[in-house]
Amino acid sequence: MPVFRALSKVAKQALLAPACGCQPLTVAIRNISFSPRQVTSGSDASFHSVSFSETDHPKVLITGGLGQLGVGLAKLLRKRFGKNNVILSDIRKPPSNVFHSGPFIYSDILDYKNLREIVVNNRITWLVHYSALLSAVGEANVALARAVNITGLHNILDIAAEHGLRLFVPSTIGAFGPTSPRNPTPDLCVQRPRTIYGVSKVHAELMGEYYHHRYGLDFRCLRYPGIISADSQPGGGTTDYAVQIFHDAVKTGKFECNLKPDTRLPMMYIDDCLRATLEVMEAPAESLSMRTYNINAMSFTPEELAKEVQKQLPDLQVTYEIDSVRQAIADSWPMNFDDSNARNDWCWKHDYDLPELVQTMLNFIGSDSRIAQAN
Numbered sequence: 550m551p552v553f554r555a556l557s558k559v560a561k562q563a564l565l566a567p568a569c570g571c572q573p574l575t576v577a578i579r580n581i582s583f584s585p586r587q588v589t590s591g592s593d594a595s596f597h598s599v600s601f602s603e604t605d606h607p608k609v610l611i612t613g614g615l616g617q618l619g620v621g622l623a624k625l626l627r628k629r630f631g632k633n634n635v636i637l638s639d640i641r642k643p644p645s646n647v648f649h650s651g652p653f654i655y656s657d658i659l660d661y662k663n664l665r666e667i668v669v670n671n672r673i674t675w676l677v678h679y680s681a682l683l684s685a686v687g688e689a690n691v692a693l694a695r696a697v698n699i700t701g702l703h704n705i706l707d708i709a710a711e712h713g714l715r716l717f718v719p720s721t722i723g724a725f726g727p728t729s730p731r732n733p734t735p736d737l738c739v740q741r742p743r744t745i746y747g748v749s750k751v752h753a754e755l756m757g758e759y760y761h762h763r764y765g766l767d768f769r770c771l772r773y774p775g776i777i778s779a780d781s782q783p784g785g786g787t788t789d790y791a792v793q794i795f796h797d798a799v800k801t802g803k804f805e806c807n808l809k810p811d812t813r814l815p816m817m818y819i820d821d822c823l824r825a826t827l828e829v830m831e832a833p834a835e836s837l838s839m840r841t842y843n844i845n846a847m848s849f850t851p852e853e854l855a856k857e858v859q860k861q862l863p864d865l866q867v868t869y870e871i872d873s874v875r876q877a878i879a880d881s882w883p884m885n886f887d888d889s890n891a892r893n894d895w896c897w898k899h900d901y902d903l904p905e906l907v908q909t910m911l912n913f914i915g916s917d918s919r920i921a922q923a924n
């Protein structure tokens with residue numbers, strides 16, 4: 550009775566496991582003796598042990614790696630762990646500079662066998678799960694968002710548990726809703742988001758934490774604010790305006806904002822976001838009193854951002870044409886994010902406040918467009 554044997558193993562494990570979430574990595578890995586998917590399919594296969602120790606370089610797979618954040622994360626991780634130890638993956642065709650910058654592989658997170666093959670053949674030890682449909686595109690295609698953000702996540706959790714991977718899944722300010730405290734929003738409070746994106750991210754947080762407590766999965770999750778980057782485009786979110794303003798300011802001197810001037814949201818420069826991700830992945834398990842943390846850097850409105858940009862580009866003209874879907878989403882999200890647990894537990898500290906963010910973005914986009922004009 551393989552299923553029964555497997556279930557009794559879980560029961561024993563659950564009784565032995567401490568109630569808190571901080572288990573050392575080695576314990577977490579060795580405690581997993583099967584994947585939940587294997588139990589439901591009736592198999593009694595034993596855990597595929599990995600020989601990853603803290604002194605080895607991890608072998609990292611990034612899913613959804615061609616979006617706003619993945620390429621930058623791959624660059625950071627390759628600097629630290631070596632080019633060939635970080636594999637980018639996506640369902641889209643990579644631009645040639647990305648293709649030639651390090652290993653790239655096709656991976657559809659809805660294809661469980663394909664994912665498993667990649668993890669096994671490349672001896673993956675860390676999985677960074679970036680594939681998702683963001684808030685605005687998710688509302689435009691709920692069925693696809695549900696499939697990618699929820700069914701895809703289930704595949705990722707099972708693969709990670711089965712192969713003893715350390716798993717990072719980002720969550721978002723969008724995991725909160727209108728009934729959450731909004732200024733500031735703490736780590737633990739009511740979470741009743743009103744978007745499929747938010748619902749899927751709360752699901753990811755809860756499932757990851759459940760797999761951690763139940764199966765010892767080394768799940769780590771940060772709730773990112775809106776991320777601002779110069780050399781990668783956002784993928785269809787509510788905070789996208791805060792990237793677009795820089796491009797339009799430099800190229801045309803005009804910007805039409807799709808959120809009201811006083812809509813306050815938490816934001817972060819991409820370098821801080823990627824560094825936080827590496828830091829929480831490297832943090833000793835004992836330092837993590839939780840498995841899902843808010844992180845924050847700054848909080849501003851479109852009007853405040855425009856004023857800061859106008860200090861550098863005084864001729865910038867900003868008009869407002871409100872997108873009702875995005876505005877309703879933004880009005881239900883945190884205005885300010887309390888990230889004191891991340892700061893206390895693993896010493897999270899942001900580098901970029903609003904003035905440095907604006908200077909850095911304008912320097913980057915300005916020099917980029919000067920190069921384009923010269924060519």
Ligand SMILES: NC(=O)C1=CN([C@@H]2O[C@H](COP(=O)(O)OP(=O)(O)OC[C@H]3O[C@@H](n4cnc5c(N)ncnc54)[C@H](O)[C@@H]3O)[C@@H](O)[C@H]2O)C=CC1
Nearest residue numbers: 613615616617618657658679680681719721773775776784
């Ligand atoms: N960019 C931001 O401001 C924030 C991002 N996050 C989270 O960080 C992660 C990465 O975000 P971004 O890079 O901005 O997202 P993005 O939308 O720019 O990129 C997502 C990627 O997922 C890929 N994808 C879609 N369906 C897939 C499938 N079936 N299999 C494999 N890949 C698939 C897409 O091709 C795309 O390249 C997401 O999980 C997002 O929720 C969280 C909060 C803020």
Ligand SMILES: CC(=O)[C@H](N)C(=O)O
Nearest residue numbers: 683684721786787788
């Ligand atoms: C904050 C996010 O999760 C994302 N940028 C979005 O606006 O959907």
